[in-house]
Amino acid sequence: MKQFFREIFFYLNIIRLSPLLIPFWLTTEKHLIKADVLAWEKALGLLERSFFLQLLFLLQTPKEFRNLYYFRLFKGNFSGRFLSYILKVIYQECPYFFLDNSCNIGAGLFIQHGFSTIIMADIGENCWINQQVTIGYKDKSGRPKIGNNVRITAGAKVIGAIEIGDNVTVGANAVVVKNVPSNCVVVGVPAYIIKKDGVQVKQDL
Structure with a gap:
């Protein structure tokens, strides 16, 4: 019933x-x-x-x-x-979720929870963005450009005129202010690479 x-x-x-x-x-x-x-x-x-x-x-x-x-x-x-x-x-x-209309976003964007999430960036296909994420400008120099199959997890910040490659995961609460190559996992403040092309590393951006 x-x-x-x-x-x-x-x-x-x-x-x-x-x-x-x-x-x-x-x-x-x-x-x-x-x-x-x-x-x-x-x-x-x-x-x-x-x-x-x-x-x-x-x-x-x-x-x-x-x-x-x-x-x-x-x-x-x-x-x-x-x-x-x-x-x-x-x-x-x-x-409580802001997606700026100036963005260019590829197919298949998924927003998980989305609480207090701000997106002001150009984003590729099949990306995943979590809650309390900020993606946007640092100053007038520009905003992020994000590749395909990128996951940006809870609390992360991706700021400034930087490029995030394809198949990247940004760890929780990471702060990314530099370019990230494809096929990487980044964590930390400021963010650094802990996995690249499937291999464990510890490498500055």
């Missing part, structure tokens, strides 16, 4: 959120939104559902996804962007 009422509640919420599908049909960013949904489905271990049910579920439950969805719509054509502005009034963004 409990499961029955849980299902009823789920579908009632789906109906309530269904207007959020309209800008999806209008936007030119469908392929990126689809990739994001797949990334979140995999990362969260969600039940297999049709794409539209999964999209609505994500727009309801992990509210950080709603910010990402609106970001994708903003980067698309005028029709999807305009309608998203109206829907934001009714279906509000997550207030």
Whole structure:
């Protein structure tokens, strides 16, 4: 019986959120939104559902996804962007996660928790960012550029006009202010490399 009422509640919420599908049909960013949904489905271990049910579920439950969805719509054509502005009034963004609209972000971005997380950077595909992360400017010289398959874990700071290569993991609470080559794990304040190309090392950036 409990499961029955849980299902009823789920579908009632789906109906309530269904207007959020309209800008999806209008936007030119469908392929990126689809990739994001797949990334979140995999990362969260969600039940297999049709794409539209999964999209609505994500727009309801992990509210950080709603910010990402609106970001994708903003980067698309005028029709999807305009309608998203109206829907934001009714279906509000997550207030403790900031994703700047000037960013360029590849497909499949996953935000875990996202509490007190700030993103002002250009980011590649299939990246994972945790809570209390700050990625952005140090001064007017510029902001980070982050490669593909990068994971930035809880509390880390990636600051300034630096480049983070592909397949990099930034450890919890690390402070990265220098370029990081691909295929590395970095930790510490300031950050240094502890693994490179699968080999344990201790190397300054």
